[in-house]
Amino acid sequence: MRTWYLCLGCAAHYLPPESMTYPGRPGLAASPVHCGLVQCRTAAQRIIARSGLPAALFEAMALRAARAADTAGGPARPGQRRARGRRSASGPGSARTKLG
Secondary structure: OOOOEEOOOOOOEEOOOOOOEOOOOOOOEOOOOOOOOHHHHHHHHHHHHHHOOOHHHHHHHHHHHHHHHHHOOOOOOOOOOOOOOOOOOOOOOOOOOOOO
């Protein structure tokens, strides 16, 4: 199961490569806090700078979230529901009448 990330700049979901490096772009690594757009990269850097927290903390939190997602074992499957029947429920309110 792969981890989807949320961009701090544009709030879009993105899926970086598993190696966190983009092929064909030497020196450019994928980030867990922003997508590949230049505008989002600068916006994420401004958000991190304004927060007053070190950037390493954001990277550590993203890494921890990625590890938790990988060890979660996938999404939980919802419980089985009974298929809807063709007939309505019996009772006085379920029958069609001339009044409504």
